[in-house]
Amino acid sequence: MARSKSSTNTTTTSRKRKNIEDKEEPSLKKPFTQAESLFNNYKDEVECIGPDGVVNFCKDLGFDCDSIHILILAWKMGASKQGYFTKGEFLKGFESLGCYDLTTLKQQLLSLSDKLKNDSPKFSELYKFSFAFASEVDSKKSIDIQAASSMLQLILPDGPHTVNFVEFLRTQQQYKSINRDQWLCFLEFSKTVKSDLSNYDESEAWPLLIDEFVEHVKESSIAVNKEFYTEKKDDRY
Amino acid sequence: MSNMLSNITLEELWIICDTPFQDLFINLNKGLTRKSYMNIYTNIYNYCSTQNERSTVDFYPRVERLVKAKAKEIMARSENLNNDSLLFFFRNQWNDWKMSSNVLKNLLAPVNKIFSSEAKTSSSAPTSAESKIYSDALNAWRDTAFNPLKNKLSVSLLKIIENDRNGDSTNLQVLSDALECYVQLGPEKNKLEIYQSCFETSFLQETEKFYKIESQEFIEKNGVSEYMRHVYSRIEQETNRVQQYMPISTLEKLTKILNNILISNYKEQFAAKFIDLLNEDKASDLSMMYSLLNRVNHLEPLRKNFGDFIKSEGLKEIESNLKEAQEKPQVLISILLKVYNRFNTMIKDCFNNDSTFTTTMDKFFGNLVNENPASYDPKKKESTVPVVLSKFCDQILRKGPYHISDEQELEKKLQEAVCLFKYLPDKDIFMLNYQKMLSKRLVEDLSASEDAEATMINKLKTHQGFDYCTKLTRMITDMRLCKDINANFQNYLNDSNLTLPYTFNFYVLTNGSWSLTNKPSANPFKPPSEMLSSIQYFETFYKKSYQGRVLTFLYDFSRADVDSRQTKGKIYKLSTTAYQMAILLMMNSSDKASRFQILDTIGLDENTVRVPLLSLIKTGVIECAEPSYKNWNNETEFTVNTKFASKKMKVNCNISVQIGDTKTSEGAQTVSEGEVEKERFFKLQAAIVRIMKSKKTMTHNDLTVETTTQVSKWFAPKITAIKKAIEYLIEQEYIRRTSDDNPTSRKYEYIA
Structure with missing residues (x-):
C-alpha cells in the first residue's frame, strides 16, 4: 500500500514538473541524469541491461516482459535486440517519451498503447520495428517461425487471422523462417482481408506463404463442414 | 445532187416506205436490196431535212401503228401452237423481230437525230433517242406478243429445265434466247x-x-x-x-x-x-464431304471428329507397340511422325489445306504427343517427349548405329524432329538435354558431322529464335576456335624449343555455355608426371595469349589412348579416361597396387575411383580378387592381367558398369528435374528484373502476364513459380512493394 501511495505522489510531482518544464525552457539534463541513475540500477553488464536486468526492470515497471507496452518501449528506445537495452537506447527512449522515472514511464506507455490502436501509420511503424526486434540474425532479414509466432500474438492479439496463422505456422513443415516481406504483408492481410476470407483474391500480389495459409484455412474449414455434415447425416439414420 | 433534194410530204414518203417496212417485219428473209435501202434512206433523209420540225412528230405515230399491227399479224399465226412449238415459234419470231427492229432503227436514223435534238431543247424526259424506234418496237412486241403468252412460255421453259434435270435431251439454246427476251423487255431502270x-x-x-x-x-x-x-x-x-x-x-x-x-x-x-x-480412309469421299459441308459452313463437327480421330489413331499405333515405344526414342518418334505425316497429307489432299483443320490437328496432335502412355509420366505429371526427342536427335547425330550417313536422309529426319519440336510444351527441357548431349558429342568427339550439327542448330534457331540457341552456337564456335588454339600452341612450342612427350589436344570451352563440371571429389586428381609438363606448357601458353582468363581442367571428361605391350609382343591400343590412364601408368612400375596406393598417387577418393577401376576390370585389363566393389577397402589390390587378350586391336576401356541400381551408361544422360527447376528459377528472375528495369513500376497482374510471355518461349510458368521469383527478388532488394493504402493499386517498384 505504502508503495502505491508513494508512486501516486511521484506522479503528481512529475506532472507539476512537467508543467514547469513546459513553461520555462526545460533543461533536459535533469531527467537524463535521473534516467541514467535508473539505468545504473538495472545494468548487469558494462553499459547494457541484460536479460535479468530487463526482467527486473519490467517487474518494477509493472508490466510483463512480453507485453505490448514493453515492445512499445523497445520501439521508442530503438532497441536492436530482444532482452537487451544498451545505455544509449535506454536514454534515448526516456528522452523521446519525455520521462524520467518508472511511474511517468508507465503512464506514458499505457496511454501510447491506447493511442496506437487508432493510429494506423504509427502502428505500422511499430509493426515494422517488431520484425527487426524479434530477429535473431544479424542481417535482420528473417525471423524463425517460433519467434514470429510469439511476436504476432503479442502485437496483433486481436487480428482476425492471428490465431489461425500462428496455428498454420506451427503445423506446416515448409517454412523455417519468415522474411520481412512476408511479415509486412501479413499486417496488410490482417487489415484488408475479412476474417471469413471472403474478399481474398489469390490473383493479387500476396506472398505464397499467405496463399498457402488461406488454402489451408479453406481446406480445414471444408473438412470441418464435411464432418459436421456427415455427423448430421449419421444422426438421421 | 441538188435536184434530188426535192420537197417531199409525209404522205409521199409513206407511200415509198410502207411496203418495204411491212416486208421488213413480215417477210424478213425476202431481204432489202442495197438500192432500195439507199432509196428509202435518202427519202427519209430528204423528208427530214426539208420538212419543218413540227411535222416530224407526225412520223412516229405512223411507225408505231405499223409496228403494232405487224406484231399482231405475226402472233396471229401462233394461235394453234402449244408448248414447245409455241416456244420455238416465239423464239424464232423474237430473233427476227430484233433484227427487223434494228434495220428499221438504222433506216430511221435521220428522224431520230432530229427527234433527239428536239428532245434536248424541249428538255423533256431524256429518253435514249437512238433507241426510241427500237424501244417502240420492243414495247409493241411486249404488249402484243409477249404479255399474252408469257405464262405459257414460262411453263414451257420450266419444262425444258425439268427435262434437262431428268437427263432427257433438250434444247437449252431456246431457254437462253427466250430468257434474253425476258431481260430485253424489262424496263430501262431494272x-x-x-x-x-x-x-x-x-x-x-x-x-x-x-x-x-x-x-x-x-x-x-x-x-x-x-x-x-x-x-x-x-x-x-x-x-x-x-x-x-x-x-x-x-x-x-x-x-x-x-x-x-x-x-x-x-x-x-x-x-x-x-x-x-475416316476409318475406311476414303480420301475422295472425305474430300467431297469437305467441299459440300464447306458450302454450308458446317465444318465444326468434322473438325471435332477429325481431332478425336487423330488422337485415337495415334494412341492405337502407340499402344500396339507400347513397350518399344517406351524404351526406344526412335520408335516413339517414328510412330509420332507417321501419324503426323498421315494427317498432314489428309489435310492437304482432302481438306483443301484448310487452316482451321490444321489448327485442330495442332491441338489434338500436340495432345497426343505429350499425353500418350509412352510419353506421359503420371508421377511427374509431365511429358517426357522433350527428353525423348533430344535423345532421338542425339542418336542420329552421333557416331553409332543410328547415325544416318546419307546427308539428305539425315536432313529429312532432322526436319521431322523439328516438326515434332513444335508440339513440345516445355522447350527448355528439350534444350537443356540437347545442350548436355551436344557437349558430350563434341567433347568426346562423337559428333558424326559438324555440318549436320550446324544444320540442326539453324533449324531450331529459325523456329524458336536466336536466343533460344545461344549456348549451342557458342559451343560450336568454341570447337572451331579450339583448332586455332591448338595450332597456335604448337607454334608456341616450336618457337620456345619445347617438345611434348605425347600428342595433346586441348579443348578450351567457355564456362557457362557448357554444362560440364567435374564430379565433386575429396581430393583433386593428380595428373601423372607424363601429362604434367604438357599441362603446364599449355597453361603458360594460354595465360600469355589470353590474359585474365581462368583455366579449369575437366579431367572427368579427358580421354587418352594408351598402348599396352603384351608379353607376347602384341600391342593393344586402349582408349581410356584420364583416370584410367593414370591407374594404368602406375602399373608400369609395379604389377600390383592397393587402392590406398592408387588414391595416394592419382588423387581422387574412393567413390570417384570406383568407376574407372570397375570398367578396367570389366574390359579385362586389370584384375581384382574381390569381385564386389562394396567389399573393397584400402588394402584391396589390383593387378595387371598378364593374359589379357582381345580380338580387336583397339579396345575401349570406358565402358558402362553397374553401380548400385544405376548403370553408368556412356549414352545420353538426361538433365535432372532439379536442374530444370533451377534453370527456370533463373529465367524467371532474369525476366522479372528485365521487365522491372524498363517499366520501373508495375502491378502484380501486369508483371505476371509480362513475365509469362517473356519466358513462354521456354516453358509455361506456374503462377506460384513467378511469385516465388518475385519474393526472392524482394528479399534480394531488386524490387519492393509500393506502400499504397488501396490494396488493388499496390505495385512493384524497381530499386535501382
Whole structure:
C-alpha cells in the first residue's frame, strides 16, 4: 500500500514538473541524469541491461516482459535486440517519451498503447520495428517461425487471422523462417482481408506463404463442414 | 445532187416506205436490196431535212401503228401452237423481230437525230433517242406478243429445265434466247424486272420442290456416299446451266437454295458418316464431304471428329507397340511422325489445306504427343517427349548405329524432329538435354558431322529464335576456335624449343555455355608426371595469349589412348579416361597396387575411383580378387592381367558398369528435374528484373502476364513459380512493394 501511495505522489510531482518544464525552457539534463541513475540500477553488464536486468526492470515497471507496452518501449528506445537495452537506447527512449522515472514511464506507455490502436501509420511503424526486434540474425532479414509466432500474438492479439496463422505456422513443415516481406504483408492481410476470407483474391500480389495459409484455412474449414455434415447425416439414420 | 433534194410530204414518203417496212417485219428473209435501202434512206433523209420540225412528230405515230399491227399479224399465226412449238415459234419470231427492229432503227436514223435534238431543247424526259424506234418496237412486241403468252412460255421453259434435270435431251439454246427476251423487255431502270417476276421466282420454287423430293428419295435408296457424289454433280450441273444459259444474277439465289435443300437438310447425316469415312480412309469421299459441308459452313463437327480421330489413331499405333515405344526414342518418334505425316497429307489432299483443320490437328496432335502412355509420366505429371526427342536427335547425330550417313536422309529426319519440336510444351527441357548431349558429342568427339550439327542448330534457331540457341552456337564456335588454339600452341612450342612427350589436344570451352563440371571429389586428381609438363606448357601458353582468363581442367571428361605391350609382343591400343590412364601408368612400375596406393598417387577418393577401376576390370585389363566393389577397402589390390587378350586391336576401356541400381551408361544422360527447376528459377528472375528495369513500376497482374510471355518461349510458368521469383527478388532488394493504402493499386517498384 505504502508503495502505491508513494508512486501516486511521484506522479503528481512529475506532472507539476512537467508543467514547469513546459513553461520555462526545460533543461533536459535533469531527467537524463535521473534516467541514467535508473539505468545504473538495472545494468548487469558494462553499459547494457541484460536479460535479468530487463526482467527486473519490467517487474518494477509493472508490466510483463512480453507485453505490448514493453515492445512499445523497445520501439521508442530503438532497441536492436530482444532482452537487451544498451545505455544509449535506454536514454534515448526516456528522452523521446519525455520521462524520467518508472511511474511517468508507465503512464506514458499505457496511454501510447491506447493511442496506437487508432493510429494506423504509427502502428505500422511499430509493426515494422517488431520484425527487426524479434530477429535473431544479424542481417535482420528473417525471423524463425517460433519467434514470429510469439511476436504476432503479442502485437496483433486481436487480428482476425492471428490465431489461425500462428496455428498454420506451427503445423506446416515448409517454412523455417519468415522474411520481412512476408511479415509486412501479413499486417496488410490482417487489415484488408475479412476474417471469413471472403474478399481474398489469390490473383493479387500476396506472398505464397499467405496463399498457402488461406488454402489451408479453406481446406480445414471444408473438412470441418464435411464432418459436421456427415455427423448430421449419421444422426438421421 | 441538188435536184434530188426535192420537197417531199409525209404522205409521199409513206407511200415509198410502207411496203418495204411491212416486208421488213413480215417477210424478213425476202431481204432489202442495197438500192432500195439507199432509196428509202435518202427519202427519209430528204423528208427530214426539208420538212419543218413540227411535222416530224407526225412520223412516229405512223411507225408505231405499223409496228403494232405487224406484231399482231405475226402472233396471229401462233394461235394453234402449244408448248414447245409455241416456244420455238416465239423464239424464232423474237430473233427476227430484233433484227427487223434494228434495220428499221438504222433506216430511221435521220428522224431520230432530229427527234433527239428536239428532245434536248424541249428538255423533256431524256429518253435514249437512238433507241426510241427500237424501244417502240420492243414495247409493241411486249404488249402484243409477249404479255399474252408469257405464262405459257414460262411453263414451257420450266419444262425444258425439268427435262434437262431428268437427263432427257433438250434444247437449252431456246431457254437462253427466250430468257434474253425476258431481260430485253424489262424496263430501262431494272432490266431484270420482267425476268424475275415472270420466270425466276417460279424457277426457284420449282427447283426447291424438285430437289426436296429427289434428295429424299436418293439418299434413302443409295446412302450418304452415293448421295454426296450425286449432289456434287447436281450442283455442278445447275451451276453450269445458269452460267451458260441464264442471267448470272440467278446463281447466287439458286446456290442458296441448293445448299439448303441438298446439303443443310442432310448435314447431320453427312457429319455422322464422317467417322466411317475416316476409318475406311476414303480420301475422295472425305474430300467431297469437305467441299459440300464447306458450302454450308458446317465444318465444326468434322473438325471435332477429325481431332478425336487423330488422337485415337495415334494412341492405337502407340499402344500396339507400347513397350518399344517406351524404351526406344526412335520408335516413339517414328510412330509420332507417321501419324503426323498421315494427317498432314489428309489435310492437304482432302481438306483443301484448310487452316482451321490444321489448327485442330495442332491441338489434338500436340495432345497426343505429350499425353500418350509412352510419353506421359503420371508421377511427374509431365511429358517426357522433350527428353525423348533430344535423345532421338542425339542418336542420329552421333557416331553409332543410328547415325544416318546419307546427308539428305539425315536432313529429312532432322526436319521431322523439328516438326515434332513444335508440339513440345516445355522447350527448355528439350534444350537443356540437347545442350548436355551436344557437349558430350563434341567433347568426346562423337559428333558424326559438324555440318549436320550446324544444320540442326539453324533449324531450331529459325523456329524458336536466336536466343533460344545461344549456348549451342557458342559451343560450336568454341570447337572451331579450339583448332586455332591448338595450332597456335604448337607454334608456341616450336618457337620456345619445347617438345611434348605425347600428342595433346586441348579443348578450351567457355564456362557457362557448357554444362560440364567435374564430379565433386575429396581430393583433386593428380595428373601423372607424363601429362604434367604438357599441362603446364599449355597453361603458360594460354595465360600469355589470353590474359585474365581462368583455366579449369575437366579431367572427368579427358580421354587418352594408351598402348599396352603384351608379353607376347602384341600391342593393344586402349582408349581410356584420364583416370584410367593414370591407374594404368602406375602399373608400369609395379604389377600390383592397393587402392590406398592408387588414391595416394592419382588423387581422387574412393567413390570417384570406383568407376574407372570397375570398367578396367570389366574390359579385362586389370584384375581384382574381390569381385564386389562394396567389399573393397584400402588394402584391396589390383593387378595387371598378364593374359589379357582381345580380338580387336583397339579396345575401349570406358565402358558402362553397374553401380548400385544405376548403370553408368556412356549414352545420353538426361538433365535432372532439379536442374530444370533451377534453370527456370533463373529465367524467371532474369525476366522479372528485365521487365522491372524498363517499366520501373508495375502491378502484380501486369508483371505476371509480362513475365509469362517473356519466358513462354521456354516453358509455361506456374503462377506460384513467378511469385516465388518475385519474393526472392524482394528479399534480394531488386524490387519492393509500393506502400499504397488501396490494396488493388499496390505495385512493384524497381530499386535501382
